[in-house]
Amino acid sequence: MDLASGLTPRQIVDELDRYIVGQAAAKKAVAIALRNRWRRQKITGELRDEVFPKNIIMMGPTGVGKTEIARRLARLAGAPFIKVEASKYTEVGYVGRDVDSMIRDLVDIGVQMVRAEATAKVQERAQELVEDRLLDLLLPPPPRGAPEVPAPAAPHADTRTKLRRMLRDRMLEDRQVEVEVREKAAGTLQVFSNAGMEEMGLNLQEMLGGRGRTKRRRMSVGEARAILAAEEAERLVDMDAVLKEAVARTEQAGIVFIDEIDKIAGRESGHGPEVSRQGVQRDILPIVEGSTITTKYGPVKTDHILFIAAGAFHVAKVSDLIPELQGRFPIRVELESLGRADLERILREPKNSLVRQYEALLATEGVRLEFTDDAVAELAAVAARVNERAENIGARRLHAVMEKLLEDVSFEADARSGQSVRVDAAFVHGRLDALVADEDLARYIL
Numbered sequence: 081m082d083l084a085s086g087l088t089p090r091q092i093v094d095e096l097d098r099y100i101v102g103q104a105a106a107k108k109a110v111a112i113a114l115r116n117r118w119r120r121q122k123i124t125g126e127l128r129d130e131v132f133p134k135n136i137i138m139m140g141p142t143g144v145g146k147t148e149i150a151r152r153l154a155r156l157a158g159a160p161f162i163k164v165e166a167s168k169y170t171e172v173g174y175v176g177r178d179v180d181s182m183i184r185d186l187v188d189i190g191v192q193m194v195r196a197e198a199t200a201k202v203q204e205r206a207q208e209l210v211e212d213r214l215l216d217l218l219l220p221p222p223p224r225g226a227p228e229v230p231a232p233a234a235p236h237a238d239t240r241t242k243l244r245r246m247l248r249d250r251m252l253e254d255r256q257v258e259v260e261v262r263e264k265a266a267g268t269l270q271v272f273s274n275a276g277m278e279e280m281g282l283n284l285q286e287m288l289g290g291r292g293r294t295k296r297r298r299m300s301v302g303e304a305r306a307i308l309a310a311e312e313a314e315r316l317v318d319m320d321a322v323l324k325e326a327v328a329r330t331e332q333a334g335i336v337f338i339d340e341i342d343k344i345a346g347r348e349s350g351h352g353p354e355v356s357r358q359g360v361q362r363d364i365l366p367i368v369e370g371s372t373i374t375t376k377y378g379p380v381k382t383d384h385i386l387f388i389a390a391g392a393f394h395v396a397k398v399s400d401l402i403p404e405l406q407g408r409f410p411i412r413v414e415l416e417s418l419g420r421a422d423l424e425r426i427l428r429e430p431k432n433s434l435v436r437q438y439e440a441l442l443a444t445e446g447v448r449l450e451f452t453d454d455a456v457a458e459l460a461a462v463a464a465r466v467n468e469r470a471e472n473i474g475a476r477r478l479h480a481v482m483e484k485l486l487e488d489v490s491f492e493a494d495a496r497s498g499q500s501v502r503v504d505a506a507f508v509h510g511r512l513d514a515l516v517a518d519e520d521l522a523r524y525i526l
Contacts, residue, residue: 089115092156099152099432100145101425106413109136110153113386113411117157117333120384132383135368135408137341137398138390140415143474146390150337159333160190160326166389167343169360179363183373186334187380190326195317202316209312210305211247217257217304218243253302260294261307323377334385338364342391345400361402368408418467418474424460426475434482442489446497449489454505459485462512485511 087095092111093104100107113134120131138146147163154161164182219240246252299307344357367373370383389409398412418426427435435456439449463477485508489501 086118087115087156092153095156096149096152099430100148101429102418102422103145103149103415106138106145106149106415109411109413110149110388114153114157117386121332129383132370133386134411135387135389136411136413137409138388138413138415139393139398140390141392141394141417141472141474143472143476144415144418145475146415147337147339150335150388150390154335157333157335158193159335160186160193160330161335161337162186162189163337163339165339165343166341166360166364169344169363179360179367180373182336182338183330183367183380183382183385184375186336186385187327187330187375187377190330190334191323191377194322194326194329195319198317198322199313202313203309206309206312206316210308211244213308213312214247214257214301214304215240215243217259218247218252218255218301247301250302253300253305255301256298257301257304258296258298259304259307260296262294262311327377327380330385331381332384336385336387338387338389340391341389341401342393342396345391345393345396345398358402361405365402365405365408368405417472420460420464423463423475423478424457427456427460427478434478438482438486442486442493442501445493446499447489447493448500449486450500450502452502452504455503455508458505458508462508462516465516481512484515487511 089108089111092114093107096107096111113136116131117133120128123131138149140146151161151163162182162185164185169179169182243252344360346357367382368387370381372379372381387409398406398409427433435451439451442449459478459481463481466481467473467477485503488511489496
C-alpha cells in the first residue's frame with residue numbers, strides 16, 4: 081500500500097490544483113492528512129497502531145468543492161472512498177439505513193477496486209486462454225483415442241496456426257460459434273437483524289444448488305471473446321487474496337465523506353426530530369471513534385479510516401453537534417464562496433473544465449467549438465449574477481448556464497458536422513441575456 085507513492089503535501093496540493101480552483105486551506109488540510117497516513121506506515125512497532133487519523137470537518141456553501149476535494153484525494157491515494165449523506169441515516173429503531181452500512185458499502189468498494197487491479201494483472205494470461213478456447217470452438221481437436229495420422233496427412237496443426245493468426249488479426253469476429261456460458265445469479269438474499277439490514281450476498285441459486293449451471297448460446301466470436309475473457313480472468317484471480325487485501329486497504333486507507341452533517345446537528349431540544357438527530361450522532365460516534373463492524377467479508381476495524389465531514393452550516397453550527405462527536409473532528413476548515421473571478425478560473429484552468437468537456441463532446445460529431453476569452457468571462461459573470469439573485473449553488477450553476485448556452489448547437493450537432501462554432505461574448509449575450517433579465521425565468525431555468 082503506497083498511499084500515492086509518498087507524495088509530499090505540496091505535491092498533493094499541486095495534484096488537487098489540476099482539478100479544483102482555490103480553497104487552499106482545505107487542500108492543505110487533506111494533503112497533511114494523506115501524508116500522515118504515509119508517515120504512519122513508516123512507523124515501526126506498537127506505536128503505529130496508536131497513531132490515529134485526524135478527521136476533518138469542511139464548512140462551506142454548496143458547489144465550492146468540498147466533495148470534489150475528498151474524491152480527488154481518495155483517487156490520488158488509490159483508497160476506497162464513499163460519499164454518504166448524514167441525513168439518510170436514522171437512529172436505531174427508526175425507519176432508515178443504519179450507520180454501519182457506510183462501512184459495509186466502503187468495503188464493497190474496496191473489494192471492487194482490488195478485484196479490478198487483480199483482473200488487470202491477469203489479463204494477458206486470460207487472453208491467451210481465451211484464444212485457445214476460441215480455437216477449440218472454431219476447430220475442435222481430434223477426439224481422444226483416435227488413431228494417429230502421419231504428419232504429412234495431418235493438416236489440423238497448420239489449420240490451427242492459421243486460425244490463431246486470423247484471430248489475433250480480428251478477422252473472425254463475425255464468425256458464429258456455440259459457447260457454454262454460466263447463468264447469471266438470480267440476486268441476493270437480504271438478512272434483517274437488530275443491527276439493521278445486512279446484505280449477506282447469499283446467492284439464491286447457490287442455496288438451491290444452481291451455482292455453476294451453464295447453457296449453450298450461439299454468438300459471434302467477438303461477443304464470445306469478451307464473455308470468455310471475463311470467465312478466465314475470474315478463474316485466475318485469487319479471491320481469497322483479493323478479499324484479504326480489500327479489507328486491509330479499507331481499514332488502513334479508507335476514506336468516508338459524510339455530507340450534510342449539519343442536517344443532523346442540534347442538541348437543544350429533548351423531543352421531536354432533535355431526538356432522532358442526536359441518536360444518529362450517537363450512532364455515528366463509535367464508528368468514528370473506532371469500532372469493529374461485521375460485514376460479509378469479515379470484521380472490519382474503523383480505527384484508522386479517515387472521516388471527512390462537510391456541511392453548509394447556514395443555520396446550525398459545528399458547536400451544535402454533540403461534544404463527543406465534535407472532539408472526533410479536530411480539524412475544521414472553512415471553504416470560501418465562489419465569486420465571478422473564481423468561476424472564470426473554473427471554466428479555464430482545471431484539466432476537466434466544462435469548456436474542455438463540451439469541446440470534446442461536440443468533437444465526436446465533427447463540430448469544433450471555439451471559446452473566446454470574452455465568452456468565458458461573460459459566462460462566469462452570468463453564473464455569478466444568477467447565484468446572487470437566486471440560491472447560491474456555486475460552481476454547479478455553470479453546468480446549467482453552459483447547457484442552456486449550447487442547447488441549440490447540441491441539438492443540431494449531427495447536421496453541423498464539419499463546421500466550427502465560435503462562442504464569443506456576442507454569442508453568450510444573444511442566448512442568455514433575455515433569460516437572465518427575467519429573474520423569475522432565470523430562477524427556474526438557470
